[in-house]
Structure formats: structure tokens, C-alpha cells
Amino acid sequence: MGKGPDTSHIDVRYVADLARLELSDDEIKRYEEQLGDVLHYVDQLGEVDVSGVDPTAHAMPLTNVMRDDRESPGIQRDDVLSNAPASLEGGLIRVPAVIDGEEGA
Amino acid sequence: MAVSAGTTNHETFIRKTTIHKTFKEQEGDSHAMTGALHGYEAIIGLEVHIQVRTSTKLFCGCPNRFGGEPNTRVCPVCMGYPGVLPVLNREAVRKTLGAGLMCDCTINTYSKFDRKNYFYPDMPKNYQISQYDLPFCRGGTMPVSGVGLSGGEMQSKGIGITRIHLEEDVAKSTHFGSYSGIDFNRAGIPLMEIVSEPDMRTPDEAYAYLTGLKQIMQYAEISDCDMEKGQLRCDVNVSVRPVDQTAFGEKIEIKNLNSFRAVHRALEYEIDRQISDLREGASLRQETRRWDDALGMTAVMRVKESAHDYRYFPEPDLMPLEIGTDWRNEIQDSLPERPGVRRDRFVAHYRITPYDADVLTQDKLLADYFERAVAKGATPKTVANWMQTELLRELSDSAQGIAESPVAPEALAELVALIEDKTISGKIAKDVFHIMFATGKAPSVIVEEKGLKQVSDDAEIGVFVDRALAENPAVVEDYRTGNKKSLQFLMGQVMKFSRGKANPQSANRLLKERLEASEG
Known part of the structure; x- marks a missing residue:
């Protein structure tokens, strides 16, 4: 999964770039320390002996939670648009220009 | 990853102008298509997105x-409002597993969803729920064979399917230059991503793979695969390399492919372009190009930047899935016979030609129609002929599908029986079929009403034969002096007098008998 953080160091500039955040040098230094602390805290999990535990994708011991394919009511468009920063005639939600061809990341 | 589909006129306009500019900027790019491979081969891989046909979206009841x-088929879940939770649609999972089984995939017994994080307004949550390392299906095959779109024979081979996973479709974006508009109706529709191995070598193979995929999805009622509605979208990866080289060349991704034919054309163009560039000493780079169907060429859209980092992680709002043998078998049992299997069975069991079998199994309903008619006792070869000529022509002329056919398979079987027991001639049968199609009446009723019954009685036909001989002494003389072709004219006369109802074999025999009797 790309160059993710290792346990000793976090590349704040890279993470900020992925989150589209512009940070000052001071902020970068501060977050480096803070996020480093968080990582060290989480690192304690590495000390737990999991040799007898099966890997799982979820903490809850539940699988196959599904619903029937039946329609349920949605919400009115006026409400949808009132929750959007801006809209266009015809009911589209207006957003800043996005680069053509970048759809779906 | 989702691809965009459907463009407004405005959007198309913007795209066209952009491409035009790009094209002008790199006029060195243009070249004449030659189609020659010059010792190179193409490596093609396809990424196909297919919307699953369900009543509701993947994670909500919209x-x-x-x-x-726009924005009328939405709810707090697919709008990504705070505090809502997705609940998985069982039918979408069932159909995705069915798609995998139809393609000979292995079904993962343990599967889960993951978050794919990215910044783009087509997903209101800033992530798309997709599947990363444990997709529902992996390792399948799609067979291709027969005559390709370009007319050449393809070598029979299996195209590998790497994986099939399920994800939510994204919203539709419309670009207006300085801003964009978003419609979330499509956001959350179940979408399968089907990734092929880089196993295809020619545009024909890519076309056949896509056709096969679509056919299977339609057979199993997994998707209608209507490209105009964005139900099937396709991205192509293509590179070229010298045939004796094992390493892949620089991979080019092609977007904006709105039909299978466009895929075929774009590949022909792109393979040719890449080979020409390499032969001229230019080097290729990894990039994304856009196909312009009107210009018939691709143009650079973007050069591959650093690899995307989507920060995938397991979706905490959804529980993992365990796909047991029971459920898998139940789905397997509900699936129809695969088109290829059915085609082979038609050839082996009904003794029709591979070509006929291929045509009849293109569409499941057409194949069903054939088998229903044959089940009524009609000769398979005759049914196959009638379907491919009269039935398909009438359907196409009236712009109807086989499902709407006014002539039921049982009625066609009855018509074939009337021909075979010589109640009517094949020629009259065509007129009867036309009336059947127009009125929905049974063939026997039409034959009765119109008095079209074939005359096989020698005495009755003899009257027409005698009249033909009596009225055409010159032709008779001609025949006797050795011009045996004159018999055709006399036959025509007999058929005319009998208004097409005389049994042709009987008429022919009687004519010959009389001509030769009086000769001696």
C-alpha cells in the first residue's frame, strides 16, 4: 500500500498531501511529534502474544450481515440540496471544477 | 476504481475541443494506419465494470x-451523511458470486469490503466501499474462439480473469468548465469490477472477450450490460513488445470507450501507433490516452504520475462474509447453462451446424425458443433455418425482440410440421409465416381460411399438367427436341394454374411421365 508510515517515523508531508492539507513547517514538526506518540501508543499492541489467534477482518465475531433487496424511502431533493454548499438549476449539486478524466480517482 | 460513463452534450463538446488541441500540439503523433506487426505483438488487458441488476443500491434501499x-434517488446512506451505516444487499452479493461461477472463478470462502480513500466529489464520503485483498471471486476463464470481428479465425483460447469484486458505483459528474455538477442517483449502485489477465493479443480477442462477458451476464440475468446506460464500462490496457521479448512494454491505458466496436478500433489504432513509434526509434511512456471515436484516434490525457495511494483499510461498518458450500451450491444450481456449453450441446444433440448453433445461442431467449420448438417434434435443422431467416427478419423489420415475437415457438413447430407432412409447400409456408407474424393466428387456421393446402392428388394435379401441355405446344416441342430446360417453364405454368398449391414433386413427375409417354 505505497509508502505508508513505519512504526518509528511518520511522513507528515505525504499524509497531508493525501488529505489535501497545506501545513506550515511548524505544524509539520508538531504533528510529527503528536502522530508519532499515537503510533507508539498503538505499537503496544505488538507486544500481545497472538500466536493462537486466527486473523480476522473485524473485531466483532459476526459475518454475513445482509438485507433483502427491497426498496425503502429516500429523502426529498430539496432536503438534499439544502445540505449541499451550492446547487445548479436542474437539481445538480455544484462543486468546484474537477479535472476531466479524474473521475473515480 | 470506477470509470465515468454518459456524457452531456456540453461535456462532449469540452472533450472534443480538448482533444483537438492536444492533437494539434502533437502533430508528429499522426500516422497512417498499416496494421502490420513488424515482429511485435500486443499485450492487452481489460478492466470491465458491470452494474449488477438489483432492485436497490448496494448499501441502502434506494x-x-x-x-x-438528478438527486431524487438518494438517502442519507448513499449521500454519506454522518451517523449512517451501510447494510449489504444480499442479492448483489448473490449475483456477483453467480458471475464468478459463470466464469469458472474460485469463490473466496472468506471475503470482506475495504475503504478506498480518495478526494473526488463523486463519492460524498470521500471514500468508496470496494474490495481490496479478498474479492468475492478470483482466477476465472473466458473462452474465445471462432471468427473474429475483423473476419479472421481466432485460435481457441481461454482468457484469464484475475478477479471479480463488488463495489459501489460513484455519482455522475458533469463538467461545465469552471465548475462541475454532481448527480448522486448512480452513487451506490452495485458495480462489479472484472479484471482480466494480460492474455489478449489482438483486438479480435478483446472484442470476443467482451462479447462473451456480456453474453454470460445477460444469460444469468446478472446485468443487462447496456453500455448506453453505463451498465457496462470498459478500460483497456495495451502495450507492445518484440515477439521474442518476455518483459512487457510500457503500458498505455485507454479511456472513453463507449462501445465494443470502439474498443476494437482503439486497439487497432493504438497497437499500430505504438509499433510505429518504436520502429521510428521513439520510446513510449506509461500514460493514459483518450479515444476519440469521431476522429478515430487516441490522444494523451495524462502521463502516469506517482502511483495512487488509496490507503485501503478494512471497512469497519460492514461485517466480513463467509461464503459456505451450501450457498455457493445453491447459486450454482440456479445458474443457466453457459452459452458455450449450450452451443456445443446443440451441435452434438440436434445435429445443427456450429454456425447455426452459434447464432442461436447468442441470446438465451433465442436458444430457449429453438428448444421449445424442437421439443414439439419439429426437425431441428428446419427450425434453425426458419428462425434465422423468416423469424429474425420479421423481428428486425418490426423492431421487436424475440420475447415479443407474435409467433410462439409451438406455432413455428406446427408450421414446420405442415411443411414436412406436405400439407403446404415451403414457398406457401413463407406466406403463411408472414400472416402468422402479422395476426398471431395458428398456421393450420391460416391454411384453412386461405385454402392454401397443397394438392398432392395425381388426378387433381393432372388437370393442371394437361392444361400446361395443351396451352404450350411450342414448349412441349422444344422439350422433345432435347431442350430439357423447358420443363422448368411448364412447371411454372402448373404452379401458376394451381395457385402455388400443387405438390412440386408430384407435378414434376407427372409432367415428365406425360411428355415421355407421348414421345414414344
């Missing part, structure tokens, strides 16, 4: 239907 006024 309708899964095409179109609708």
Missing part, C-alpha cells in the same frame, strides 16, 4: 434504476 431527475 432504487437501482437508470436516469431519473
Whole structure:
């Protein structure tokens, strides 16, 4: 999964770039320390002996939670648009220009 | 990853102008298509997105239907409002597993969903729920064979399917230059991503793979695969390399492919372009190009930047899935016979030609129709002929599908029986079929009403034969002096007098008998 953080160091500039955040040098230094602390805290999990535990994708011991394919009511468009920063005639939600061809990341 | 589909006129306009500019900027790019491979081969891989046909979206109860006024088929879940939770649609999972089984995939017994994080307004949550390392299906095959779109024979081979996973479709974006508009009706519709191995070598193979995929999805009622509605979208990866080289060349991704034919054309163009560039000493770079169907060429869209980092992680709002043998078998049992298997069975069991079998199994309903008619006792070869000529022509002329055919398979079987027991001639049968199609009446009723019954009685036919001989002494003389072709004219006369009802074999025999009797 790309160059993710290792346990000793976090590349704040890279993470900020992925989150589209512009940070000052001071902020970068501060977050480096803070996020480093968080990582060290989480690192304690590495000390737990999991040799007898099966890997799982979820903490809850539940699988196959599904619903029937039946329609349920949605919400009115006026409400949808009132929750959007801006809209266009015809009911589209207006957003800043996005680069053509970048759809779906 | 989702691809965009459907463009407004405005959007198309913007795209066209952009491409035009790009084209002008790199006029060195243009070249004449030659189609020659010059010792190179193409490596093609396809990424196909197919919307699953369900009543509702993947994680909420909003309708899964095409179109609708913008932002009217939405709810707090597919709008990504705070505090809501997705609940998985069982039918979408069932159909995705069915798609995998139809393609000979292995079904993962343990599967889960993951978050794919990215910044783009087509997903209101800033992530798309997709599947990363444990997709529902992996390792399948799609067989291709027969005559390709370009007319050449393809070598029979299996195209590998790497994986099939399920994800939510994204919203539709419309670009207006300085801003964009978003319609979330499509956001959350169940979408399968089917990734092929880089196993295809020619545009024909890519076309056949896509056709096969679509056919299977339609057979198993997994998707309608209507490209105009964005139900099937396709991205192509293509590179070229010298045939004796094992390493892949620089991979080019092609987007904006709105039909299978466009895929075929774009590949022909792109393979040719890449080979020409390499032969001229230019080097290729990894990039994304856009196909312009009107210009018939691709143009650079973007050069591959650093690899995307989507920060995938397991979706905490959804529980993992365990796909047991029971459920898998139940789905397997509900699936129809695969088109290829059915085609082979038609050839072996009904003794029709591979070509006929291929045509009849293109569409499941057409194949069903054939088998229903044959089940009524009609000769398979005759049914196959009638379907491919009269039935398909009438359907096409009236712009109807086989499902709407006014002539039921049982009625066609009855018509074939009337021909075979010589109640009517094949020629009259065509007129009867036309009336059947127009009125929905049974063939026997039409034959009765119109008095079309074939005359096989020698005494009755003899009257027409005698008249033909009596009225055409010159032709008779001609025949006797050795011009045996004159018999055809006399036959025509007999058929005319009998208004097409005389049994042709009997008429022919009687004519010959009389001509030769008086000769001696």
C-alpha cells in the first residue's frame, strides 16, 4: 500500500498531501511529534502474544450481515440540496471544477 | 476504481475541443494506419465494470434504476451523511458470486469490503466501499474462439480473469468548465469490477472477450450490460513488445470507450501507433490516452504520475462474509447453462451446424425458443433455418425482440410440421409465416381460411399438367427436341394454374411421365 508510515517515523508531508492539507513547517514538526506518540501508543499492541489467534477482518465475531433487496424511502431533493454548499438549476449539486478524466480517482 | 460513463452534450463538446488541441500540439503523433506487426505483438488487458441488476443500491434501499431527475434517488446512506451505516444487499452479493461461477472463478470462502480513500466529489464520503485483498471471486476463464470481428479465425483460447469484486458505483459528474455538477442517483449502485489477465493479443480477442462477458451476464440475468446506460464500462490496457521479448512494454491505458466496436478500433489504432513509434526509434511512456471515436484516434490525457495511494483499510461498518458450500451450491444450481456449453450441446444433440448453433445461442431467449420448438417434434435443422431467416427478419423489420415475437415457438413447430407432412409447400409456408407474424393466428387456421393446402392428388394435379401441355405446344416441342430446360417453364405454368398449391414433386413427375409417354 505505497509508502505508508513505519512504526518509528511518520511522513507528515505525504499524509497531508493525501488529505489535501497545506501545513506550515511548524505544524509539520508538531504533528510529527503528536502522530508519532499515537503510533507508539498503538505499537503496544505488538507486544500481545497472538500466536493462537486466527486473523480476522473485524473485531466483532459476526459475518454475513445482509438485507433483502427491497426498496425503502429516500429523502426529498430539496432536503438534499439544502445540505449541499451550492446547487445548479436542474437539481445538480455544484462543486468546484474537477479535472476531466479524474473521475473515480 | 470506477470509470465515468454518459456524457452531456456540453461535456462532449469540452472533450472534443480538448482533444483537438492536444492533437494539434502533437502533430508528429499522426500516422497512417498499416496494421502490420513488424515482429511485435500486443499485450492487452481489460478492466470491465458491470452494474449488477438489483432492485436497490448496494448499501441502502434506494432504487437501482437508470436516469431519473438528478438527486431524487438518494438517502442519507448513499449521500454519506454522518451517523449512517451501510447494510449489504444480499442479492448483489448473490449475483456477483453467480458471475464468478459463470466464469469458472474460485469463490473466496472468506471475503470482506475495504475503504478506498480518495478526494473526488463523486463519492460524498470521500471514500468508496470496494474490495481490496479478498474479492468475492478470483482466477476465472473466458473462452474465445471462432471468427473474429475483423473476419479472421481466432485460435481457441481461454482468457484469464484475475478477479471479480463488488463495489459501489460513484455519482455522475458533469463538467461545465469552471465548475462541475454532481448527480448522486448512480452513487451506490452495485458495480462489479472484472479484471482480466494480460492474455489478449489482438483486438479480435478483446472484442470476443467482451462479447462473451456480456453474453454470460445477460444469460444469468446478472446485468443487462447496456453500455448506453453505463451498465457496462470498459478500460483497456495495451502495450507492445518484440515477439521474442518476455518483459512487457510500457503500458498505455485507454479511456472513453463507449462501445465494443470502439474498443476494437482503439486497439487497432493504438497497437499500430505504438509499433510505429518504436520502429521510428521513439520510446513510449506509461500514460493514459483518450479515444476519440469521431476522429478515430487516441490522444494523451495524462502521463502516469506517482502511483495512487488509496490507503485501503478494512471497512469497519460492514461485517466480513463467509461464503459456505451450501450457498455457493445453491447459486450454482440456479445458474443457466453457459452459452458455450449450450452451443456445443446443440451441435452434438440436434445435429445443427456450429454456425447455426452459434447464432442461436447468442441470446438465451433465442436458444430457449429453438428448444421449445424442437421439443414439439419439429426437425431441428428446419427450425434453425426458419428462425434465422423468416423469424429474425420479421423481428428486425418490426423492431421487436424475440420475447415479443407474435409467433410462439409451438406455432413455428406446427408450421414446420405442415411443411414436412406436405400439407403446404415451403414457398406457401413463407406466406403463411408472414400472416402468422402479422395476426398471431395458428398456421393450420391460416391454411384453412386461405385454402392454401397443397394438392398432392395425381388426378387433381393432372388437370393442371394437361392444361400446361395443351396451352404450350411450342414448349412441349422444344422439350422433345432435347431442350430439357423447358420443363422448368411448364412447371411454372402448373404452379401458376394451381395457385402455388400443387405438390412440386408430384407435378414434376407427372409432367415428365406425360411428355415421355407421348414421345414414344
